[in-house]
Amino acid sequence: MDLFPIFLKLTGRRCLVIGAGNLAESKIESLRAANANVTVIAPDARPRILDLAVGGDITLHQRPYEPGDLTTQKYFLVVTATNVPAVNRAVYQEAIANEIMVNAVDDPPFCDFYFPSVVRRGDLQIAISTAGSSPALAQRLRKEINAQLPLDAGDWLTDLGNLRREVTQMEPLNEERKLLLHQLAQREVCGFDQCPSRVLAREHAKTNPIPEPEPAS
Numbered sequence: 001m002d003l004f005p006i007f008l009k010l011t012g013r014r015c016l017v018i019g020a021g022n023l024a025e026s027k028i029e030s031l032r033a034a035n036a037n038v039t040v041i042a043p044d045a046r047p048r049i050l051d052l053a054v055g056g057d058i059t060l061h062q063r064p065y066e067p068g069d070l071t072t073q074k075y076f077l078v079v080t081a082t083n084v085p086a087v088n089r090a091v092y093q094e095a096i097a098n099e100i101m102v103n104a105v106d107d108p109p110f111c112d113f114y115f116p117s118v119v120r121r122g123d124l125q126i127a128i129s130t131a132g133s134s135p136a137l138a139q140r141l142r143k144e145i146n147a148q149l150p151l152d153a154g155d156w157l158t159d160l161g162n163l164r165r166e167v168t169q170m171e172p173l174n175e176e177r178k179l180l181l182h183q184l185a186q187r188e189v190c191g192f193d194q195c196p197s198r199v200l201a202r203e204h205a206k207t208n209p210i211p212e213p214e215p216a217s
């Protein structure tokens, strides 16, 4: 299956979850981790989901799904995770009819995207897909990568990203800048002004300065 891998920006986007059980909870958490605006519809909700609703972190409608629920608001994405396959399929049909991306959890024919298995350290995310061939393998690979990836990889990436922004302000977009950025991506980087990698970047900028603008004639 030729799936297209992308990382979506969901901040503030309206996302709807039908069902508030075990599987819904993990989807709600991953949508919230991306700062999505989450609405949940289910007659019974797990305690964690109730807490999120009470805290104002999500909107919860404690009732069964009704046809038309997907169009009361403009939703970007829908996840259906009830324990009633007929409900999940009705939600899928309504989503398709309204061109809304939909995932019926653990029900591949009724998904137009799949959830990956994810290893995360801050902004660094490694998402694993087997296209549904073996979720157990996706989970195993996640655990293996997780065990190998340093715990501070996210902090390091934050410092590296900040230094990269400094470099892109000091040097023009050319082959030398690209080589420097590859070099920095292999080094220790910290937030201090006198960090050796930052000193190296400043020295490098002297050999590759941003050209002066042409004088106006």
Ligand SMILES: C[C@@]1(CC(=O)O)C2=NC(=C\c3[nH]c(c(CCC(=O)O)c3CC(=O)O)Cc3[nH]c(c(CC(=O)O)c3CCC(=O)O)/C=C3\N/C(=C\2)[C@@H](CCC(=O)O)[C@]3(C)CC(=O)O)/[C@H]1CCC(=O)O
Pocket (backbone or CB within 6 Å): 026, 103, 104, 105, 106, 107, 108, 111, 113, 114, 115, 116, 117, 118, 128, 129, 130, 131, 132, 133, 134, 135, 136, 137, 138, 139, 142
């Ligand atoms: C990655 C992960 C993300 C997440 O769920 O957020 C995820 N499943 C995870 C775990 C997991 N799921 C299952 C097991 C039992 C072992 C096994 O079956 O292998 C385990 C492992 C366990 O729990 O031990 C059962 C299962 N899953 C699907 C079916 C239906 C079918 O195969 O027909 C069945 C049979 C249901 C039944 O028996 O009725 C289908 C899907 N599951 C997907 C995602 C999508 C494809 C992912 C991919 O392979 O690329 C897809 C297609 C749709 C979707 O739901 O998006 C998460 C890993 C979390 C982690 O990292 O730990």
Ligand SMILES: NC(=O)c1ccc[n+]([C@@H]2O[C@H](COP(=O)([O-])OP(=O)(O)OC[C@H]3O[C@@H](n4cnc5c(N)ncnc54)[C@H](O)[C@@H]3O)[C@@H](O)[C@H]2O)c1
Pocket (backbone or CB within 6 Å): 018, 019, 020, 021, 022, 023, 024, 041, 042, 043, 044, 045, 046, 063, 064, 065, 081, 082, 083, 084, 085, 087, 105, 106
């Ligand atoms: N939990 C697992 O590990 C697992 C694994 C594989 C498959 N599944 C299947 O996935 C489905 C969901 O699993 P779960 O563990 O999250 O179930 P669950 O029983 O914990 O939760 C089901 C949720 O669906 C809601 N619901 C029921 N009817 C509804 C309706 N008409 N409208 C809106 N919400 C409704 C319930 O209120 C509840 O919140 C089940 O079909 C289950 O068999 C679960």
